[in-house]
Amino acid sequence: MPKVKIDGFEVEVPEGTTILQAARQIGGDVVPPAMCYYSTLQGSGGKCRTCLVKVTKASERDPRPLPKLVASCQQVVMDGMEVANISSEEVLNARRGVVEFLLINHPLDCPICDQAGECHLQDLAFEHGLASTRYEFERRTFEQIDIGPYIKLHMTRCILCYRCVHVANQLTDERVHGVMYRGDHAEISTYIEKAIENDFSGNVIDVCPVGALTDRTFRFKSRVWFLNPMNAHRDCDKCAGKAVVWMYGSEIYRVTARKDAYGEVHDFICNTCRFDKKERTDWVIEGPAHIDRHSVISQNHYEDEEKVVR
Amino acid sequence: MGRKILLEHAHIPDIYTYEVYRRYGGYRAVEKALKTMTPDEVVEEVKKSGLRGRGGAGFPTGMKWSFLAKPEGVPRYLLCNADESEPGTFKDRYLMQHLPHLLIEGMIVSSYALGAHTSYIYIRGEYTWLLFHLERAIAEAYAAGWLGKNILGTGYHLDLYVSPGAGAYICGEETALIESLEGKRGNPRIKPPFPAVKGLWQCPTVVNNVETLAAVVPIVNDGGDEYAKIGVGRSTGTKLISACGNIQRPGVYEVELGLPVEEFLYSDEWCGGIKGGKRLKACVPGGSSVPILPYPLVTKTASGEPRLLSYESLADGGFATGSMLGSGGFIVYDEDQCIVRNTWNFTRFYRHESCGQCSPCREGTGWMEKVLWRLENGQGKMSDIDLLVDIAQKIEGNTICPLGDAAAWPVASAIRHFRDEFEWHVRQPKLCLERNYGLLEDKTPVADWSTA
Numbered sequence A: 001m002p003k004v005k006i007d008g009f010e011v012e013v014p015e016g017t018t019i020l021q022a023a024r025q026i027g028g029d030v031v032p033p034a035m036c037y038y039s040t041l042q043g044s045g046g047k048c049r050t051c052l053v054k055v056t057k058a059s060e061r062d063p064r065p066l067p068k069l070v071a072s073c074q075q076v077v078m079d080g081m082e083v084a085n086i087s088s089e090e091v092l093n094a095r096r097g098v099v100e101f102l103l104i105n106h107p108l109d110c111p112i113c114d115q116a117g118e119c120h121l122q123d124l125a126f127e128h129g130l131a132s133t134r135y136e137f138e139r140r141t142f143e144q145i146d147i148g149p150y151i152k153l154h155m156t157r158c159i160l161c162y163r164c165v166h167v168a169n170q171l172t173d174e175r176v177h178g179v180m181y182r183g184d185h186a187e188i189s190t191y192i193e194k195a196i197e198n199d200f201s202g203n204v205i206d207v208c209p210v211g212a213l214t215d216r217t218f219r220f221k222s223r224v225w226f227l228n229p230m231n232a233h234r235d236c237d238k239c240a241g242k243a244v245v246w247m248y249g250s251e252i253y254r255v256t257a258r259k260d261a262y263g264e265v266h267d268f269i270c271n272t273c274r275f276d277k278k279e280r281t282d283w284v285i286e287g288p289a290h291i292d293r294h295s296v297i298s299q300n301h302y303e304d305e306e307k308v309v310r
Numbered sequence B: 001m002g003r004k005i006l007l008e009h010a011h012i013p014d015i016y017t018y019e020v021y022r023r024y025g026g027y028r029a030v031e032k033a034l035k036t037m038t039p040d041e042v043v044e045e046v047k048k049s050g051l052r053g054r055g056g057a058g059f060p061t062g063m064k065w066s067f068l069a070k071p072e073g074v075p076r077y078l079l080c081n082a083d084e085s086e087p088g089t090f091k092d093r094y095l096m097q098h099l100p101h102l103l104i105e106g107m108i109v110s111s112y113a114l115g116a117h118t119s120y121i122y123i124r125g126e127y128t129w130l131l132f133h134l135e136r137a138i139a140e141a142y143a144a145g146w147l148g149k150n151i152l153g154t155g156y157h158l159d160l161y162v163s164p165g166a167g168a169y170i171c172g173e174e175t176a177l178i179e180s181l182e183g184k185r186g187n188p189r190i191k192p193p194f195p196a197v198k199g200l201w202q203c204p205t206v207v208n209n210v211e212t213l214a215a216v217v218p219i220v221n222d223g224g225d226e227y228a229k230i231g232v233g234r235s236t237g238t239k240l241i242s243a244c245g246n247i248q249r250p251g252v253y254e255v256e257l258g259l260p261v262e263e264f265l266y267s268d269e270w271c272g273g274i275k276g277g278k279r280l281k282a283c284v285p286g287g288s289s290v291p292i293l294p295y296p297l298v299t300k301t302a303s304g305e306p307r308l309l310s311y312e313s314l315a316d317g318g319f320a321t322g323s324m325l326g327s328g329g330f331i332v333y334d335e336d337q338c339i340v341r342n343t344w345n346f347t348r349f350y351r352h353e354s355c356g357q358c359s360p361c362r363e364g365t366g367w368m369e370k371v372l373w374r375l376e377n378g379q380g381k382m383s384d385i386d387l388l389v390d391i392a393q394k395i396e397g398n399t400i401c402p403l404g405d406a407a408a409w410p411v412a413s414a415i416r417h418f419r420d421e422f423e424w425h426v427r428q429p430k431l432c433l434e435r436n437y438g439l440l441e442d443k444t445p446v447a448d449w450s451t452a
């Protein structure tokens, strides 16, 4: 198995592992941020460029460095490879650049955005961004669109990570949800504003790193950090029925799929579980869901035993 | 008079028809290759010729062909890149207009060399008339037995199709071209895998420029060694240059690589000098994507050597004082042209043509365009100039495909060589709306090239 060193930490990984996955095995600060890659979506990644790293030694056989920074979510490790992430000023500088690019057209509407508190762009900007902007032009805006009864598309906030496109492509037979136009006028769109008609369409909400796709049944109901996320399950004939129910007192405000430490869903859930099952009696509650990111959600200490409502 | 091997017969009336083309020796290369050479021997001749890709990057064609994976039972494809959309470049159009059969002949020989049985010409959507022109020529070639089953009784079969793009510069990038040909949105693919391993329909694929494929015809006819005698050093053969801008005689010229830029620019055989007897201000020698050169660096390199039309000489001095041969789009600016406006115009193009997949290119091109627009219109600030340099730096090298670099280089090089003109636009916000900077206040050489 190839051995790779990332910021000085060595790890042995199976053949074909990407630098990003290898870094996740090490964990901690050496893990590059990923805004478009999503381990459970085929073909995702390579686009946002936040995960760029420097390969200072390509392999044992060919120890030369790679000439350009590489997308760690795409680049496969070679035996003896050495990678610099946070130990490279060049990487950090490029990353600051990418964060700035992602922010120049992003609306600063966090105070009214449902995603606030669980937005990856917010986290990214907090960690790598500048406090002020050098961008002095009008930001790009779009009309909001309802994609069917459950999903709201707020294109103005989109960072074009293509995750939702992969979800839609991998869920439906027809290509109904994709990107129209090019460049900075590109937009996510459904085929003639159709809904994505599929029992699993709601998953586009969970994969969206920002507030561009939100749950219409939950819009403006509450800030996420006032809610207690609880692992729960139910018997479902469409999906595994394993979800997180977000509770306020004994009321279920919304249902999402379960996410791992990197915010990625492994078991996608169906629309019935997500949108229609909001009664306390619909679910068997297992206990608090652990929110691993240094998230504002964990600030309300919902994991303390006495606060748990069962 | 320079030697012509591609456009030798371009002036002959009706050379675009099969009959006339054949009468002037057309399709000899197909006869020679299919009847007397193995595919590997054709590849060998192309290697010997030293031919380098004419689409922009200048990668050795023979080497590219030898990288093609050849797994058993998997088809291989040859794609001709006729998407020609780079501002300043219009040579492929000329070649296809006058000599469609030369391209078809080159494609038959090249497909044979690569073992491809289906080949495509991916043509720029706006070249609609050429699409029909080529299809008519292809029909003639089928009728005469040069395409289809059992060509010349050799058992080799080849089908050739033309497929139009839908109006996107990015579809000239080889993997975007492949996506588009497959009927998808023309987003460049993330490499690896490279097309030589997984290209069209995930099969091994070679993508070559129109002119590259046409050049295979004289290489097969006269031999790779003969071809390699033309040119200078590692820049062998002839190159089509599309010359435009403020010159007496704009047009498409075939030059032997190594022709001095000075001769090309001022001789009456070629560009005939600057129009209206004005002075030269700058030149973009290889299409909008390559760095701009200020007049002292157009005809001479920084070390005082004559600048030649060759891959090496145009790149002499690297980014500091050199440029690139690129796709051969030779754009000339006289003393009255505004570099800031030109830079804005190019950037507007890249902003419009970015596919939008990766954040640095999608957002960076738009940002640069807005800052340049502000500068050009007398609303800029001094800090804008360094801001542009910084944005360009943050795009360059950090994107999926080279369009990001192509957008960054013109901006970076214009500021490197014409910073005084950018500053003048800030200092003279009213005057810059009334007249151009010209050469009037030019203190060139401004940059200290020895340290740049």
Ligand SMILES: Cc1cc2nc3c(=O)[nH]c(=O)nc-3n(C[C@H](O)[C@H](O)[C@H](O)COP(=O)(O)O)c2cc1C
Binding pocket: B052, B053, B054, B055, B056, B057, B058, B059, B061, B064, B081, B082, B083, B084, B085, B086, B169, B170, B171, B172, B173, B174, B175, B207, B208, B209, B210, B212, B213, B401, B402, B403, B406
């Ligand atoms: C944005 C972009 C646009 C391009 N457009 C063209 C084009 O219009 N025609 C072309 O031949 N090559 C174009 N290229 C280069 C191709 O990707 C590819 O390198 C070329 O077709 C290879 O052919 P060659 O080896 O014969 O030059 C473009 C590249 C990029 C990045």
Ligand code: SF4
Binding pocket: A157, A158, A159, A160, A161, A162, A163, A164, A165, A188, A204, A207, A208, A209, A210, A212, A213
């Ligand atoms: S809507 Fe969300 S998931 Fe889809 S591309 Fe935009 S940011 Fe990504």
Ligand code: SF4
Binding pocket: B170, B187, B188, B353, B354, B355, B356, B357, B358, B359, B361, B362, B399, B400, B401, B402, B403, B404, B405
């Ligand atoms: S560099 Fe620009 S054109 Fe190329 S893939 Fe990225 S966004 Fe698209």
Ligand code: FES
Binding pocket: A033, A034, A035, A036, A037, A045, A046, A047, A048, A049, A050, A051, A052, A071, A072, A073, A074
């Ligand atoms: S996560 Fe790797 S490029 Fe977006």
